[in-house]
Amino acid sequence: MAQVIDTPPAGDWPRIRTVGFDGMLVSFGETLNEPANRAALAFRAAVERAGWNGVEESATSLVSCFLRFDPLYLGHDTLRTDLETLLAERNWYDADLPQGRRLWRIPTIWGTDLAPQLEEAAHQAGLSVKDAIQSLSSEPVRVQTIGFAPGQPYLGELPSCWDIPRQQDLSARIPEGALAVAIRQFVLFSVTTPTGWRHVGQTAIRLFRPESETPFVLRPGDEVIFPPVSREEFENIRSSGPDGGASFEVIR
Amino acid sequence: MTGTVTIRKAGPGLSLQDMGRPGYLVHGVSRGGAADPLALAEGVALLSQSPDAAALEMAGMGGEFTADRDLRIALTGADMRATMDGAPLVWNASHPWPEGAVLSIGAARLGTYGYLHVGGGFDTPKRLGSRSAHLGAGLGTLLDDGETLPVGTDAGKTTGQVLVPDPRFDGGALRVLPSLQTDFFPADVLERFEATEFHRDIRGNRMGARMNSDGPGFLTDGGLSVLSEVIVPGDIQVTGDGTPFVLLAECQTTGGYPRIGTVLPCDLPKVAQAQPGAGLRFHFVTLEQAIEAETRARDAVKGLRSKVQPLIRDPRDMPDLLSYQLISGAIAGNEEI
Numbered sequence: 001m002a003q004v005i006d007t008p009p010a011g012d013w014p015r016i017r018t019v020g021f022d023g024m025l026v027s028f029g030e031t032l033n034e035p036a037n038r039a040a041l042a043f044r045a046a047v048e049r050a051g052w053n054g055v056e057e058s059a060t061s062l063v064s065c066f067l068r069f070d071p072l073y074l075g076h077d078t079l080r081t082d083l084e085t086l087l088a089e090r091n092w093y094d095a096d097l098p099q100g101r102r103l104w105r106i107p108t109i110w111g112t113d114l115a116p117q118l119e120e121a122a123h124q125a126g127l128s129v130k131d132a133i134q135s136l137s138s139e140p141v142r143v144q145t146i147g148f149a150p151g152q153p154y155l156g157e158l159p160s161c162w163d164i165p166r167q168q169d170l171s172a173r174i175p176e177g178a179l180a181v182a183i184r185q186f187v188l189f190s191v192t193t194p195t196g197w198r199h200v201g202q203t204a205i206r207l208f209r210p211e212s213e214t215p216f217v218l219r220p221g222d223e224v225i226f227p228p229v230s231r232e233e234f235e236n237i238r239s240s241g242p243d244g245g246a247s248f249e250v251i252r
Numbered sequence: 253m254t255g256t257v258t259i260r261k262a263g264p265g266l267s268l269q270d271m272g273r274p275g276y277l278v279h280g281v282s283r284g285g286a287a288d289p290l291a292l293a294e295g296v297a298l299l300s301q302s303p304d305a306a307a308l309e310m311a312g313m314g315g316e317f318t319a320d321r322d323l324r325i326a327l328t329g330a331d332m333r334a335t336m337d338g339a340p341l342v343w344n345a346s347h348p349w350p351e352g353a354v355l356s357i358g359a360a361r362l363g364t365y366g367y368l369h370v371g372g373g374f375d376t377p378k379r380l381g382s383r384s385a386h387l388g389a390g391l392g393t394l395l396d397d398g399e400t401l402p403v404g405t406d407a408g409k410t411t412g413q414v415l416v417p418d419p420r421f422d423g424g425a426l427r428v429l430p431s432l433q434t435d436f437f438p439a440d441v442l443e444r445f446e447a448t449e450f451h452r453d454i455r456g457n458r459m460g461a462r463m464n465s466d467g468p469g470f471l472t473d474g475g476l477s478v479l480s481e482v483i484v485p486g487d488i489q490v491t492g493d494g495t496p497f498v499l500l501a502e503c504q505t506t507g508g509y510p511r512i513g514t515v516l517p518c519d520l521p522k523v524a525q526a527q528p529g530a531g532l533r534f535h536f537v538t539l540e541q542a543i544e545a546e547t548r549a550r551d552a553v554k555g556l557r558s559k560v561q562p563l564i565r566d567p568r569d570m571p572d573l574l575s576y577q578l579i580s581g582a583i584a585g586n587e588e589i
Contacts, residue, residue: 017432018429018539019431019432019482019484019514020429020431020484020486020487020514020517021429021486021514021516021517021542021546022484022517023482023484025432025481025482030479031479032479044278056274056275057274057275057277057278058278059278059482059505060278061480061481061482061506062479062480062481063479064481064482066277066482068274068277068484071543071546072543072546072547072550076539145506146278146279146280147280147480147482147504147505147506148280148480148504148505148506148507149280149388149389149504150276150279150280150281150389150390151279151280152280154480190280191388191389191390208389208390210379210380210390210391211379215279215380216279216280
């Protein structure tokens with residue numbers, strides 16, 4: 001898989017900021033870009049390895065690593081100094097992606113009444129429906145972060161023609177398994193929810209399985225490709241269980 | 253001794269809550285848990301039991317309940333009219349709940365979220381380390397008529413204890429720290445934000461509360477596009493029309509609206525509990541002031557058990573009755589005190 005290497009952001013990045021009373025955020029850029037996303041993932045892995053007393057959990061967003069800590073036990077200044085020291089250890093923008101990443105294939109029905117906004121989104125991107133499906137289904141996209149809802153990935157980066165805005169008005173209900181597009185990203189919905197993203201594909205995968213040994217299917221750094229299937233295949237897949245016909249192989 | 257509680261009639265917003273499920277932010281699951289964690293701690297103190305016991309959270313009103321064994325209960329949070337087989341029960345107190353007796357909990361008289369605690373805690377299976385319903389995540393649901401809830405083993409025996417709650421049910425001042433986008437708001441907007449009295453919108457829920465005010469909204473400079481970033485409970489998001497929303501326990505984990513500030517964790521129960529229409533004001537504090545406030549709040553939680561007192565049954569036997577803060581307006585005067 002070819003990696004696009006952009007130039008790391010210049011200037012005053014990375015930056016350390018407080019979030020509320022008990023949060024600290026290490027941000028690697030102001031806009032979403034591949035090196036900053038990679039830096040955030042690698043930095044969070046390093047924070048977890050460090051296992052500092054007083055840090056209660058960590059997470060990544062698109063270009064940042066978040067730490068929740070107990071400021072009455074671990075002072076803001078101490079944590080900031082520890083983070084600065086860790087940041088200085090290396091150039092995080094050229095860090096490797098996480099180990100054990102997987103390439104997923106998640107069968108998808110594009111358009112039809114199951115994903116009614118494909119035509120509209122294709123028009124926004126300046127493509128025919130056929131070219132839109134080709135463009136969205138032929139290359140893998142990466143899980144940049146998990147967030148908003150349980151196990152729900154933001155995936156990218158899509159070709160530049162997909163830099164289309166979110167809708168002004170929210171769709172009242174987008175179903176679980178829906179694949180929606182905006183701002184050069186997909187969201188693959190893990191819950192049924194209102195959204196401003198345009199619904200272009202439908203999958204049958206359940207990304208959040210609270211009763212399972214592995215409640216969360218996708219991990220940041222995983223790659224996903226969404227091959228088109230027919231309505232008939234889709235209906236078979238849908239009745240076959242929570243995987244929705246998805247398969248994966250480990251990326252080496 | 254274990255038992256079962258049956259919900260004969262459920263109010264519209266009953267759910268089991270404990271301290272929530274920390275550690276899943278990385279997977280997109282916010283901590284959740286009780287909308288008013290202090291009310292949970294008060295129940296724990298009244299029943300002298302484990303801080304991770306789950307209680308029944310009741311939004312706006314309670315319901316009607318029976319138990320198939322003798323149990324102990326405590327009632328905390330928003331003061332609701334409660335009776336046991338028709339006899340009035342004092343709120344913020346622990347009581348025996350005899351097998352078969354009908355516990356009836358009505359509408360909130362002050363505040364939003366009331367809590368019914370049982371000795372031994374509600375003992376439903378944990379999911380991802382917690383018994384809390386997280387409606388946004390699809391974990392658990394609101395409880396309905398006819399449902400039964402298992403109760404864990406109760407190691408305690410004492411009832412008839414009372415606790416004077418920290419006042420937090422009628423709005424007031426909220427201490428706020430600057431957030432990631434506070435600087436994007438012009439100085440005069442921030443000034444107006446601090447000077448405005450807000451009223452909690454009636455549509456609030458466990459995810460957040462909309463703050464209504466007279467006058468113009470609170471807008472940032474120019475058309476602002478903020479990259480989606482992590483959200484924490486207490487964050488005050490400002491939507492496109494300039495309306496602030498204070499995010500609560502069950503908020504999403506990321507969001508793209510600018511945040512004007514973050515309410516201190518120790519003041520968040522005031523937002524959750526404010527009844528619709530109650531006046532709320534925000535004012536910015538320094539990190540030092542925040543640490544002082546949080547230290548004091550944590551010490552107060554640790555000291556709750558030492559503040560529990562015997563519930564004296566006859567007011568004529570209470571020479572210092574006037575020293576009890578019985579929450580003005582919350583006591584009708586004919587209760588069994």
